[in-house]
Amino acid sequence: LSLLVVGTVAFDAIETPFGKTDKITGGAANYICWAASNFSNDISLIAVVGDDFPQSEIAELRNRGVSTDGLQIKEGEKSFFWSGKYHMNMNSRDTLVTELNVLADFDPIIPAHQKNPEFVMLGNLTPSVQLRVLEQLESKPKLVAMDTMNFWIGDENFKKDLDVVISQTDILIINDEEARMLADHHSLVKAARQIMEQGPKYLVIKKGEHGALLFHENHVFFAPALPLEEVFDPTGAGDTFAGGFMGYLAKTGDISFNNMKRAIIYGSAMASFCVEKFGNQRLKELSINDIDQRIQEFVNLVQFDIELTQ
């Protein structure tokens, strides 16, 4: 089934304890598309870049079944650029540079033939831009997912729009810090209940190296992160998780809670690949075999059989 993705496509410069990159391609929607395209070849990318963005990267996405009809290329302008440096423990990072460039006045335009997607993934962006995407849809999608970040949650200028997008979202996919901030509760269980009262029927809370939780009504499912020898570069792991999750749902067309569990495991598997190399490099190398093997590792990691006493 079709998946529409909106978000940033950008340049990143990343420094981790393992090394340092020049400008490499990144952006939330880029990672989402790379991950989702392992499962679906009916993906529409809605984004904006400058004419400095490599044509070859756009061609690679097209080769994977990602339509770039909705990707605006601004002549004479520069792509969004982010630069950051990770601390030793990889759980925190400092932003060194943020240059909005083309993102400053991004007005997403969905091509006419893409206005009826079955699945929608709103990558982290200005809430009003996420809203603009929803407004252009001609029919109600089967599932709308969204990501956001502390910057929008904590600023009252954006919070109003953010609340509207959240109320129109079926599944919110955020990290633990964002969930706590959004609900103003330290307990993730309490935060989850409060967030779901704002509209989303489902909530995914990403906990990085500590896995991810899926909430729905009174149900909760937990997927671990794979214990890795080293996390080489965490950039994009959350977006890759969301891309794997939504790609798998779009492939199967099944939004039951049981299938969402599977989708979370696929998302976790994709994220575990992402962090093994800089940027989206590792995602470009994956075969179906690699993914199957990784899924088997997740099965081995958590499956057990217990016969209850009674």
Add this chain to the structure above:
Amino acid sequence: LSLLVVGTVAFDAIETPFGKTDKITGGAANYICWAASNFSNDISLIAVVGDDFPQSEIAELRNRGVSTDGLQIKEGEKSFFWSGKYHMNMNSRDTLVTELNVLADFDPIIPAHQKNPEFVMLGNLTPSVQLRVLEQLESKPKLVAMDTMNFWIGDENFKKDLDVVISQTDILIINDEEARMLADHHSLVKAARQIMEQGPKYLVIKKGEHGALLFHENHVFFAPALPLEEVFDPTGAGDTFAGGFMGYLAKTGDISFNNMKRAIIYGSAMASFCVEKFGNQRLKELSINDIDQRIQEFVNLVQFDIELTQ
């Protein structure tokens, strides 16, 4: 099968964001015995208390199948006392008071009829005291497990004894901070490999609210912590985990990796009860039904079915 437990039996005074206790009974061996006695009624407690320790508490342990023949009661002396205050997030705490009292010169003596246990749990104690217990055994147990803490790992006066105990241990049960400190590696996977080279064939790394990892050779198993609305008091949760784990192994007598997975789930379930009330209060109320229901929650929390593509 028989389980021999050594560790502290003590008084605690605890302050959490939810409230404050007077002196209540605690101690690693106390929590271990309360948890393990849900599964086994052939437990020997080796510990020391002063004559201020309530006889009724000792009687309660006996009622649950815990032999206190090896519990020394020092006339005219006071029991070990610890007082601590938890921070808002419950992940860190300040120690307010530590009074060693009877613990200062504790010389564990195993009664003659308890010198051939099949399972041994060395609760966190001075490494030389843990060694004294192993020295008194007349036959090699099926499984020796031990806990320790940062205090012993970081002090070179204790480190030598600690290394000897670790080398004689089959399964080390410590938290993530201790594992990183012991191996001087941030990566838990690398730390685990290095620790297992020091002797233990198995390693459990407890991550508190983030669950627990079991390592053995190239295998790894992950058990989540149950997402709780509130952690009321984390005191003793790690010991309760170890007690549930060893109690289940002693009950089943099966130390295969698959059964250890089950034991970790039982340990996690017991720990999830422990944190619901102050001290070991919640552990005293549990029925088999409560435990079965909790195990079912763990099954629901992590089980999924995936058919691989190939």
